[in-house]
Amino acid sequence: MYQYNEFDKAFLRNRAAQFRDQIERWQDGRLSEDQFRPLRLQNGWYVQRHAPMLRVAVPYGELSSAQLRVLGRVAREYDEPEAEVYSRALDAQRKLGTVRLPTHHAHFTTRTNVQFNWIPLAKAADVMDLLATVNMHGIQTSGNCIRNISCDERAGVAPDEIADPRPFAEIMRQWTTLHPEFAYLPRKFKIAMTGASEDRAATEWHDVGLRLKYDEHGALGFRVTVGGGMGRTPVIGAVLREFLPWQHVMNYIEAAVRVYNQYGRRDNKYKARIKILVKSEGQHYIDDVEEEFRQIIEHDGGPHTIPDAELERVRAYFLSPEGLAARKQQPDPLAATALREAAAHTPQLARWLERNVAAHRDPALRIVTLSFKRLLQAPGDASADQLDVVADLVDRFSAGEARVTHTQNIVLPWVHADDLLALWNAARAAGLASANVNLLTDMIACPGGDFCALANARSLPIAQAITERYQDMDELEDIGEIDLHISGCINSCGHHHSGHIGILGVDKDGSEWYQVTLGGSDGTEASGPAQAGKVIGPSFSAGEVTEAVQAILQTYLSLRASGGARACRETFIETVRRVGIEPFKAAANRVRTLAEEIA
Amino acid sequence: MSTAFNIRLLTADEHAAENAADSKRAESSVVTLANDVDPLTLRDAIAAAQRVELHFPSFTDGRAYSQAYLIRRRLGFTGDLRATGDVLADQLTQMERTGFSSAVLTSDVNIDDARRQLQRFAAFYQGDAAHDAPFRRPDAV
Numbered sequence: 201m202y203q204y205n206e207f208d209k210a211f212l213r214n215r216a217a218q219f220r221d222q223i224e225r226w227q228d229g230r231l232s233e234d235q236f237r238p239l240r241l242q243n244g245w246y247v248q249r250h251a252p253m254l255r256v257a258v259p260y261g262e263l264s265s266a267q268l269r270v271l272g273r274v275a276r277e278y279d280e281p282e283a284e285v286y287s288r289a290l291d292a293q294r295k296l297g298t299v300r301l302p303t304h305h306a307h308f309t310t311r312t313n314v315q316f317n318w319i320p321l322a323k324a325a326d327v328m329d330l331l332a333t334v335n336m337h338g339i340q341t342s343g344n345c346i347r348n349i350s351c352d353e354r355a356g357v358a359p360d361e362i363a364d365p366r367p368f369a370e371i372m373r374q375w376t377t378l379h380p381e382f383a384y385l386p387r388k389f390k391i392a393m394t395g396a397s398e399d400r401a402a403t404e405w406h407d408v409g410l411r412l413k414y415d416e417h418g419a420l421g422f423r424v425t426v427g428g429g430m431g432r433t434p435v436i437g438a439v440l441r442e443f444l445p446w447q448h449v450m451n452y453i454e455a456a457v458r459v460y461n462q463y464g465r466r467d468n469k470y471k472a473r474i475k476i477l478v479k480s481e482g483q484h485y486i487d488d489v490e491e492e493f494r495q496i497i498e499h500d501g502g503p504h505t506i507p508d509a510e511l512e513r514v515r516a517y518f519l520s521p522e523g524l525a526a527r528k529q530q531p532d533p534l535a536a537t538a539l540r541e542a543a544a545h546t547p548q549l550a551r552w553l554e555r556n557v558a559a560h561r562d563p564a565l566r567i568v569t570l571s572f573k574r575l576l577q578a579p580g581d582a583s584a585d586q587l588d589v590v591a592d593l594v595d596r597f598s599a600g601e602a603r604v605t606h607t608q609n610i611v612l613p614w615v616h617a618d619d620l621l622a623l624w625n626a627a628r629a630a631g632l633a634s635a636n637v638n639l640l641t642d643m644i645a646c647p648g649g650d651f652c653a654l655a656n657a658r659s660l661p662i663a664q665a666i667t668e669r670y671q672d673m674d675e676l677e678d679i680g681e682i683d684l685h686i687s688g689c690i691n692s693c694g695h696h697h698s699g700h701i702g703i704l705g706v707d708k709d710g711s712e713w714y715q716v717t718l719g720g721s722d723g724t725e726a727s728g729p730a731q732a733g734k735v736i737g738p739s740f741s742a743g744e745v746t747e748a749v750q751a752i753l754q755t756y757l758s759l760r761a762s763g764g765a766r767a768c769r770e771t772f773i774e775t776v777r778r779v780g781i782e783p784f785k786a787a788a789n790r791v792r793t794l795a796e797e798i799a
Numbered sequence: 800m801s802t803a804f805n806i807r808l809l810t811a812d813e814h815a816a817e818n819a820a821d822s823k824r825a826e827s828s829v830v831t832l833a834n835d836v837d838p839l840t841l842r843d844a845i846a847a848a849q850r851v852e853l854h855f856p857s858f859t860d861g862r863a864y865s866q867a868y869l870i871r872r873r874l875g876f877t878g879d880l881r882a883t884g885d886v887l888a889d890q891l892t893q894m895e896r897t898g899f900s901s902a903v904l905t906s907d908v909n910i911d912d913a914r915r916q917l918q919r920f921a922a923f924y925q926g927d928a929a930h931d932a933p934f935r936r937p938d939a940v
Contacts (some may be wrong), residue, residue, distance in 0.1 A: 207922070210921070211920065211924070214919050214920050214921075217919070218916070218919055221915070221916075222889065225912060230907075230909060230912060231889075235858070235887060235889075238858075238859055239889055344859070344861075374924040374925070375924060375925045375932075376925075377924050377925075378920075378923060378924065379925055380864065380892065380893040380894075380896035380897050380923075380925075380927050381861070381864045381865055381868050381893075381897050381927075382861070382864075383861060383864075383890075383893055384858070384859050384860060384861025384864070384890075385861060458865050458868075461861060461862060461864070461865045462835075462837070462862055462865050462866075466860060466862075495873060499872075499873060500872050500873070503926040503931065503932055503935070504925065504926060504932050506934070507934060507935070509934075510934040513934075
């Protein structure tokens with residue numbers, strides 16, 4: 201992992217001190233509410249439905265065990281509302297039917313950050329100081345600026361990797377941090393990056409998507425897409441450059457953002473994202489960016505051209521952890537036998553090995569996903585105690601390093617094959633061994649109307665109801681790989697547009713309804729080219745959603761083509777693409793009619 | 800940190816007085832740009848100007864930062880580059896770094912609060928209108 205030097209550390213301390221100063225001026229009235237808002241947002245502080253919310257940046261999703269422990273400490277010591285705030289929140293949510301509003305929790309988000317829902321703003325400065333002790337912060341996790349860069353959770357360890365994106369992500373983290381020109385863009389700006397052939401970072405759904413590749417001469421560079429985004433106008437990014445030499449990635453994005461800063465719309469916040477500019481200007485935007493890039497190189501001298509030495513300096517932080525190499529040379533034959541025997545007698549273990557354990561570029565190692573999708577806890581939620589357990593697991597089994605995934609799980613990237621049985625036992629004891637990665641219950645869900653001020657409907661009770669309905673592992677395996685994504689409003693933090701099944705909360709006359717979409721894709725090989733799902737008709741009431749999902753899945757089971765062998769079986773998304781949405785729509789509509797007749 | 804354009808802070812009255820004095824001198828020239836104007840289209844006027852004034856209609860409208868950068872770095876303007884409009888304490892560092900050399904504070908900004916913000920960071924991660932990126936400096940960490 202990147203190690204913070206004295207400059208980085210002093211920078212964060214200064215940032216924390218600056219925020220403390222800003223809070224004080226806001227508290228004594230020197231800063232108005234409007235003047236303070238963008239300052240707190242650019243430090244990760246929102247004001248939500250019931251309480252403030254802190255979003256902590258996890259640059260390119262990489263976390264150390266020490267950072268996990270401090271996140272656990274923040275959850276334990278600070279994620280606690282004042283009694284009056286909490287009782288008001290409970291009263292309000294009970295009226296909607298919510299029974300749980302957990303405190304002392306952290307939440308992993310679809311942009312691989314970590315959120316806390318209950319920290320009083322009066323304690324904000326103390327929390328920022330505490331986070332700074334492990335090089336963490338909330339810089340640019342909100343606001344109309346370049347946000348935290350998200351990345352492939354298997355960066356540096358995936359067998360399908362072309363080049364490790366993390367050194368570039370780190371260099372760009374530095375470049376984006378407090379960039380003076382781009383702190384007040386028309387709207388937020390999100391970059392995602394991958395260096396693998398499989399796109400696990402949903403790059404084409406981002407304002408800028410970067411994919412490392414080699415050109416025909418063997419030079420390394422990026423394919424650059426621009427103008428992707430969800431929200432009320434889902435757009436897949438357009439190719440801005442098929443190949444950009446890596447040295448110029450910051451010069452080039454500077455050109456793209458500068459043109460956006462000057463010409464992006466500021467009169468309507470729903471039309472202010474770069475995707476709208478790219479759509480309205482098309483080739484004109486691309487020409488402007490290319491001309492600005494040329495000027496940056498030829499006239500300005502390429503101020504952010506990355507020198508070879510700088511890339512090498514940063515790359516040195518991302519070598520394989522020491523200690524793993526020595527151990528690899530002495531594989532333990534007993535461990536392999538014990539694992540095989542245990543798996544033969546323990547179906548849960550066999551399933552976990554199949555679902556949650558992936559190949560590593562090093563044959564002696566494995567990539568293991570700890571699933572944060574289980575009963576009684578929201579997708580991506582981790583209690584203070586669980587964060588401590590994860591930190592211990594990460595120390596014992598993954599060289600002190602973890603990754604947050606955009607599907608709201610945690611990945612251990614450096615697990616020795618001999619440790620799988622011990623890891624499974626420990627993860628199971630902590631409730632983090634659901635063998636459901638990529639299955640229906642491994643769903644994405646935003647915090648929704650239980651926490652978020654923007655939400656039109658609650659997401660978590662829908663996630664919970666579907667999770668409760670689908671607890672039979674045989675049934676889940678039979679349904680197979682499927683992406684179910686739930687957002688509580690059109691802002692799409694739950695990525696409903698890219699779900700094979702997408703569920704979107706909408707407000708109709710003050711009550712919660714849910715629109716269902718089918719056929720969306722985040723752009724992985726299994727899901728097909730990135731695209732937004734299609735709506736299957738009028739929205740469903742909360743009580744109908746699970747049945748609608750059930751009807752859709754039944755339709756899939758009856759329609760899927762089968763080659764006999766399991767491996768040849770059509771997946772849900774393949775069937776949707778082959779037969780279209782009509783049969784699913786008809787089945788879901790029958791549920792609606794039934795429920796309404798019974799009512 | 801030594802900046803090439805240590806930003807000079809003015810009150811509205813000081814700014815008005817300077818403008819009045821300037822307008823009496825025949826050779827003086829002040830170019831004022833709205834924030835939706837491309838400064839590259841006013842190359843000659845800017846080259847002849849002693850001062851260019853860029854406007855922030857609201858502190859959350861960041862277009863003038865790009866204008867300032869282009870005027871300094873692309874057009875090589877060396878005169879006074881002034882921020883007017885909704886100029887608050889917490890955006891002064893960004894102004895200084897994008898090339899502004901003076902700023903007219905709104906009346907409710909405390910001058911000490913403003914100066915404190917300018918002294919907070921010794922250095923930054925990226926290059927700006929006045930500085931190279933750290934990895935291009937000989938003393939880079």
